Amino acid sequence: xxxxxxxxxxxxxxxxxxxxxxxxxxxxxxxxxxxxxxxxxxxxxxxxxxxxxxxxxxxxxxxxxxxxxxxxxxxxxxxxxxxxxxxxxxxxxxxxxxxxxxxxxxxxxxxxxxxxxxxxxxxxxxxxxxxxxxxxxxxxxx
Amino acid sequence: xxxxxxxxxxxxxxxxxxxxxxxxxxxxxxxxxxxxxxxxxxxxxxxxxxxxxxxxxxxxxxxxxxxxxxxxxxxxxxxxxxxxxxxxxxxxxxxxxxxxxxxxxxxxxxxxxxxxxxxxxxxxxxxxxxxxxxxxxxxxxxxxxxxxxxxxxxxxxxxxxxxxxxxxxxxxxxxxxxxxxxxxxxxxxxxxxxxxxxxxxx
Numbered sequence: 001x002x003x004x005x006x007x008x009x010x011x012x013x014x015x016x017x018x019x020x021x022x023x024x025x026x027x028x029x030x031x032x033x034x035x036x037x038x039x040x041x042x043x044x045x046x047x048x049x050x051x052x053x054x055x056x057x058x059x060x061x062x063x064x065x066x067x068x069x070x071x072x073x074x075x076x077x078x079x080x081x082x083x084x085x086x087x088x089x090x091x092x093x094x095x096x097x098x099x100x101x102x103x104x105x106x107x108x109x110x111x112x113x114x115x116x117x118x119x120x121x122x123x124x125x126x127x128x129x130x131x132x133x134x135x136x137x138x139x140x141x142x
Numbered sequence: 143x144x145x146x147x148x149x150x151x152x153x154x155x156x157x158x159x160x161x162x163x164x165x166x167x168x169x170x171x172x173x174x175x176x177x178x179x180x181x182x183x184x185x186x187x188x189x190x191x192x193x194x195x196x197x198x199x200x201x202x203x204x205x206x207x208x209x210x211x212x213x214x215x216x217x218x219x220x221x222x223x224x225x226x227x228x229x230x231x232x233x234x235x236x237x238x239x240x241x242x243x244x245x246x247x248x249x250x251x252x253x254x255x256x257x258x259x260x261x262x263x264x265x266x267x268x269x270x271x272x273x274x275x276x277x278x279x280x281x282x283x284x285x286x287x288x289x290x291x292x293x294x295x296x297x298x299x300x301x302x303x304x305x306x307x308x309x310x311x312x313x314x315x316x317x318x319x320x321x322x323x324x325x326x327x328x329x330x331x332x333x334x335x336x337x338x339x340x341x342x343x344x
Binding site for chain 1: 243245247275276277279306308310312317322323324325326327328329330331332333334335336337338
C-alpha cells in the first residue's frame with residue numbers, strides 16, 4: 001500500500017548542470033569514488049538537496065555521474081514541495097529520487113510521512129510507502 | 143755506346159724534369175706558408191663565453207634529475223630546466239615531478255619554481271603549479287608542498303580542477319595515503335559544477 005503523490009508542475013530537466021557545494025571532497029584514488037562531506041548542497045535548476053554527506057557513484061563510462069548517494073539527514077526542496085529523510089539516492093539521468101528513513105513530505109498545506117518516498121522527477125510523480133500518515137489542513141482553516 | 147747517340151729525347155726530358163719538378167715542389171711548399179690564412183691559436187677551441195661568467199658566479203646544473211622512493215613505496219622523479227644548489231638542497235626552475243604510487247597510478251606535477259629541501263624532506267613548488275592525476279583530473283593551483291619521505295602533497299592556496307567530475311574549485315587540497323590507499327582531499331569550501339550528458343527530456 002502506498003500513497004501516490006503528485007508533484008504539481010515539478011517537471012525537472014535532469015540535464016541541467018548540477019552544482020555541488022560542500023566543506024570538503026575526498027576522492028579515493030584507488031576506486032575513484034568521490035565523497036562530499038560537511039553540509040553538502042546540490043542544486044539543479046529549481047531542485048535543491050542538502051545532506052550531511054554525498055557519495056558520487058560513477059556510471060560505467062568515465063566522466064558520467066550515475067547516482068548521488070546522500071546520507072546524514074537529507075532535505076529536498078523543489079518548487080514549493082519539500083521533503084526530509086535520513087537518506088536519499090538521486091539517479092541523475094533517469095531522474096528518480098528515492099528517499100528513505102522516516103520521510104516527511106510537505107506540499108503547501110498538506111504533510112505526508114512514511115518510510116520510503118520514490119519520486120520520478122521527469123514525470124513529476126511520487127509514491128510514499130511504509131506507515132504512511134497524512135495531515136490535511138481543511139480548506140476553511142482558521 | 144748508348145750515350146754516344148748524344149742527348150736523346152729521353153735525356154732531354156729527364157734533364158728538363160730535374161729542373162721543373164723541384165721548382166714546382168718549391169712553389170707548392172711555399173703556398174703552405176705564404177698563401178695560407180694566418181692561424182689564430184685563440185680559436186682553436188671554440189667556447190661560448192656567454193654564460194661562463196654566469197656559471198662562475200653561481201654554479202648551476204642544467205636539466206638535472208632527482209629521484210627517490212617514499213616510505214610507502216611510491217617512486218618520485220623530478221626533472222627540471224636548471225637547478226642551483228642552495229643550503230640543504232636545491233632550487234630549480236621549470237620543474238616536472240612524477241609520482242608513481244605502488245597501485246600503478248601516475249600523478250605528474252609541473253611547476254615554474256621549486257625549492258628542494260632535503261634537511262626537512264620537503265619540496266615546495268611555487269609560481270603556478272599544474273597537477274594531473276591518474277584519473278585524468280587536471281588541477282591548477284598557486285603553490286604546492288610535497289613531502290619527500292612519504293606521499294603527502296598539500297596545496298595551501300585555492301585550486302581549480304578540471305576532470306571527469308566536472309569543474310571543481312576548492313580552498314585547499316591534500317593528497318595523502320590513508321589505510322585504504324591514496325585519497326585526494328579538497329577542503330575549506332568545495333564547489334563542483336557537473337554537466338550531465340544524459341538524454342534530453344522528451
